[in-house]
Amino acid sequence: MLLEAGEFRADRWRHLGDDEALADGETVTVSHARWLRERAALIGRNAALGLRLPNDVSPVTLGEDIHRFALIVLNFPRFTDGRAYSQARLLRGRLGYRGSLRAAGNVLRDQLLFMRRCGFDAFEVGERAVAENWLAAFDEVDVFFQPAEDQLPWVLRQRRAVA
Amino acid sequence: MYRYDAYDQRFLEERVAQYRDQVRRRLAGQLSEEEFKPLRLMNGLYLQLHAYMLRVAIPYGTLAPEQMRMLAHVARRYDRGWGHFTTRTNCQFNWIKLEETPDILADLATVQLHAIQTSGNSFRNTTADPWAGAAADEIEDPRPYCEIIRQWSTLHPEFSFLPRKFKIAVSAAKAADRAAVKVHDIGLYIVRNEAGEVGFEVLVGGGLGRTPVIGATLRDFLPKRHLLSYLEAILRVYNQHGRRDNLYKSRIKILVQHLGIARMREAVEAEWAAMDNAALALSDETIADFARHFAPPDLPPAAEADAAFEAVLAGNKQFARWVEHNTARHKVPGHAIVTLSLKPYGRPPGDCTAEQMDLVADLADEYSQGEIRLTHEQNIVLPHVRRSDLWALWHRLEPAGLGTSNIGLVTDIIACPGLDYCSLATARSIPIAERLSRHLAAREDEIGELKIKISGCINACGHHHVGHIGILGVDKNGEEFYQITLGGSADQDAALGAIIGPAVSSAEVTNAIDQLIEVYLSQRAAGERFNDTYRRIGAAPFKAALYAARPAREPAYAA
Numbered sequence: 001m002l003l004e005a006g007e008f009r010a011d012r013w014r015h016l017g018d019d020e021a022l023a024d025g026e027t028v029t030v031s032h033a034r035w036l037r038e039r040a041a042l043i044g045r046n047a048a049l050g051l052r053l054p055n056d057v058s059p060v061t062l063g064e065d066i067h068r069f070a071l072i073v074l075n076f077p078r079f080t081d082g083r084a085y086s087q088a089r090l091l092r093g094r095l096g097y098r099g100s101l102r103a104a105g106n107v108l109r110d111q112l113l114f115m116r117r118c119g120f121d122a123f124e125v126g127e128r129a130v131a132e133n134w135l136a137a138f139d140e141v142d143v144f145f146q147p148a149e150d151q152l153p154w155v156l157r158q159r160r161a162v163a
Numbered sequence: 164m165y166r167y168d169a170y171d172q173r174f175l176e177e178r179v180a181q182y183r184d185q186v187r188r189r190l191a192g193q194l195s196e197e198e199f200k201p202l203r204l205m206n207g208l209y210l211q212l213h214a215y216m217l218r219v220a221i222p223y224g225t226l227a228p229e230q231m232r233m234l235a236h237v238a239r240r241y242d243r244g245w246g247h248f249t250t251r252t253n254c255q256f257n258w259i260k261l262e263e264t265p266d267i268l269a270d271l272a273t274v275q276l277h278a279i280q281t282s283g284n285s286f287r288n289t290t291a292d293p294w295a296g297a298a299a300d301e302i303e304d305p306r307p308y309c310e311i312i313r314q315w316s317t318l319h320p321e322f323s324f325l326p327r328k329f330k331i332a333v334s335a336a337k338a339a340d341r342a343a344v345k346v347h348d349i350g351l352y353i354v355r356n357e358a359g360e361v362g363f364e365v366l367v368g369g370g371l372g373r374t375p376v377i378g379a380t381l382r383d384f385l386p387k388r389h390l391l392s393y394l395e396a397i398l399r400v401y402n403q404h405g406r407r408d409n410l411y412k413s414r415i416k417i418l419v420q421h422l423g424i425a426r427m428r429e430a431v432e433a434e435w436a437a438m439d440n441a442a443l444a445l446s447d448e449t450i451a452d453f454a455r456h457f458a459p460p461d462l463p464p465a466a467e468a469d470a471a472f473e474a475v476l477a478g479n480k481q482f483a484r485w486v487e488h489n490t491a492r493h494k495v496p497g498h499a500i501v502t503l504s505l506k507p508y509g510r511p512p513g514d515c516t517a518e519q520m521d522l523v524a525d526l527a528d529e530y531s532q533g534e535i536r537l538t539h540e541q542n543i544v545l546p547h548v549r550r551s552d553l554w555a556l557w558h559r560l561e562p563a564g565l566g567t568s569n570i571g572l573v574t575d576i577i578a579c580p581g582l583d584y585c586s587l588a589t590a591r592s593i594p595i596a597e598r599l600s601r602h603l604a605a606r607e608d609e610i611g612e613l614k615i616k617i618s619g620c621i622n623a624c625g626h627h628h629v630g631h632i633g634i635l636g637v638d639k640n641g642e643e644f645y646q647i648t649l650g651g652s653a654d655q656d657a658a659l660g661a662i663i664g665p666a667v668s669s670a671e672v673t674n675a676i677d678q679l680i681e682v683y684l685s686q687r688a689a690g691e692r693f694n695d696t697y698r699r700i701g702a703a704p705f706k707a708a709l710y711a712a713r714p715a716r717e718p719a720y721a722a
Contacts, residue, residue, distance in 0.1 A: 082324025117320035140181040143174035
């Protein structure tokens with residue numbers, strides 16, 4: 001299940017294995033390895049394309065290609081593994097990626113706000129997210145001490161603006 | 164001192180409410196212990212051997228009297244009447260109930276205290292020179308920068324799940340480092356460049372633990388305005404490239420060792436050049452806003468001593484000893500920086516009762532402009548005391564057990580909680596500290612400056628690597644043994660101690676330390692401290708004295 005745009009919804013993307021055939025017009029995500037291998041063919045398709053970027057590949061290596069993706073999926077192998085936070089910030093802040101940025105893997109309620117601040121706008125969550133109303137997690141704290149990819153005001157600048 | 168504004172207070176109250184809900188969900192079974200663990204750790208709550216332990220942050224070791232009184236309240240109401248001040252200048256309460264922790268945090272929040280990020284793999288409490296704002300040798304007060312760092316590092320969305328914990332220290336007195344800057348993940352010295360501008364020398368990759376390393380200079384001079392962007396660049400490199408496969412190889416020091424300082428510098432500078440560092444730039448006005456919170460108190464200069472003070476000193480040897488060891492020169496003549504020892508002879512280092520906390524708060528109000536500091540050596544500092552008040556102050560300290568005259572001496576021991584409390588420990592630390600303290604008290608003046616530091620396991624919370632004499636507890640087939648290192652230092656001459664030889668048994672520690680001290684006393688040249696002698700004559704004479712009378716194989720004296 002997907003938490004996106006303030007609601008729970010079904011995932012309309014198919015996450016293609018490296019050996020699975022590509023169907024025409026289908027919106028799919030591919031692995032980074034497949035992207036590197038089949039880049040020309042994938043660009044030639046007439047359908048939205050998504051990329052699953054591993055934690056050990058810097059988004060910077062994708063260069064201008066990032067704008068070809070409608071979706072980039074970053075992984076949290078364990079919720080304690082925070083590499084994807086930096087990848088997300090690089091995608092949004094450094095590279096100007098404007099497509100959807102999705103958190104997958106061990107996505108838990110109490111990390112959602114951190115993720116959104118770093119630029120994620122979609123979250124793969126389990127069924128419990130509905131019962132436990134994970135949407136409330138975004139509103140628990142609204143005072144921030146750093147600038148981030150959500151472009152929300154942060155305290156150091158708010159203070160000077162008031163002064 | 165820094166005083167919260169509406170933003171800070173709102174944040175803290177939101178955070179307490181958030182944590183209260185997390186505890187509710189844990190108690191209701193919605194969160195597994197595995198899922199709850201990082202949440203409680205972000206709020207400084209550990210599960211120890213016997214109970215939960217709450218570690219309250221004391222940002223850069225600075226406390227106001229009402230904050231100290233609140234710690235006393237927590238000790239009385241929620242614990243067993245005392246707290247423990249740590250080497251990270253935090254305050255630990257060892258007998259805490261999980262269901263009471265939201266109330267404790269709510270109480271603390273009323274005086275602008277919290278336990279945020281005193282654990283977990285993120286930024287820990289930033290530490291500073293405990294003499295900040297009072298010492299004559301600092302270029303600028305480091306506390307405004309510590310507060311700027313504290314705020315920026317609070318719930319940082321990108322860096323709350325780093326490979327491992329992350330510690331920053333700031334000092335403005337490089338020639339007399341009182342903040343152990345060189346053994347931090349990032350160490351910052353406030354320095355002046357050739358053009359006369361004030362900025363930071365940035366060190367990276369220092370640390371103790373299993374792999375002790377002295378930090379290396381990453382950048383000679385960083386302009387103040389770029390402090391946060393440069394820190395962010397370092398952390399981004401670390402967050403992406405630090406190891407996550409092995410808990411003991413995850414600190415930034417291992418990354419720096421792996422890359423080498425030159426390549427680390429290249430990576431950080433490249434990240435810094437590529438990032439939008441204007442977003443984090445600190446304007447002069449912003450820095451001034453923070454500095455105003457730390458404006459020096461209005462202390463009228465006075466004579467260092469008058470006839471009356473001299474007469475009292477001459478007439479009371481105990482008082483004179485205390486003045487000699489526990490007071491230091493203040494930048495304003497006629498004032499002193501006073502250290503209250505939390506190392507009474509034969510007692511656990513760093514423990515402080517609720518009554519003592521209340522007294523320290525009162526004394527800070529009466530004698531020290533309402534300011535209290537904690538040191539990484541686990542003592543308390545009153546930074547702004549008139550010399551003419553020392554006599555009256557000392558009389559209040561003595562009956563409360565806070566007047567021990569041993570700062571910097573051999574009984575001013577650092578020790579971690581060890582196996583008496585800690586679930587990581589392999590041996591006890593506190594009883595060793597107590598025994599050594601009791602045994603060495605009578606000779607401490609003769610011995611002079613000698614820093615003993617004791618850790619109960621290789622995680623090195625007792626900083627044994629940087630003790631002049633370091634003692635590390637190890638487990639050998641279920642028995643406590645102690646490995647001794649010599650020649651370490653956490654100060655401006657930072658060095659890692661060298662292991663002298665096979666570990667000694669618990670029963671032999673006191674005797675062994677005695678033998679090492681004998682070598683020093685018999686070999687020292689005039690004016691030499693322990694480390695000076697050790698560095699001059701080397702380890703051999705110490706080794707000979709320690710092991711001559713002992714069989715070479717450890718198991719022989721395990722019997």
